[in-house]
Amino acid sequence: DTAVSQTPKYLVTQMGNDKSIKCEQNLGHDTMYWYKQDSKKFLKIMFSYNNKELIINETVPNRFSPKSPDKAHLNLHINSLELGDSAVYFCASSGQLTFNEQFFGPGTRLTVL
């Protein structure tokens, strides 16, 4: 009965490869997010979808492309991976806007060699 799940948990790949991370939530939330947490533990929003519509698109290289097939799923595809993409990527979801308590998935640790 995991609330927000992500796969894979670990991802090790070579520079230049393309990879995807998947996220699913069973909380019935309308809004989902992707965050990047760097080695200094700073957590930064990348994207957000509300009912499959992109509502937050931060200054992120266009090698990163989110896709939301339905409101329970939000995937992140990364093209041409670079060393600087190594980080932990967290998916999160939230309900109504007013309170917007966000619940995080377990994270995907991406290592680019």
Add this chain to the structure above:
Amino acid sequence: QKEVEQNSGPLSVPEGAIASLNCTYSDRGSQSFFWYRQYSGKSPELIMFIYSNGDKEDGRFTAQLNKASQYVSLLIRDSQPSDSATYLCAVKRDSSYKLIFGSGTRLLVRP
């Protein structure tokens, strides 16, 4: 100036003491304030949120908000070694889904 500022720590307190974690923010339009706890290698976990000036208590945790001073704090009473973690402060505007996080304060509770 960072949008949300926290002392990185570590803040070291003995078991049983009160740990006080502080956060300041720059956007006066911020309306909602959140404290997340993150254990090493784990995901952030929401422990408290506050919207109104004053104090909000939940068990051993008390969140304090002063919008005039743009300051929010988290007090942990009777600190336990299991409270040792990084505490992230986050703020948002009512009209936005976007949470702005501070870089976190590492808390160490000594047995």
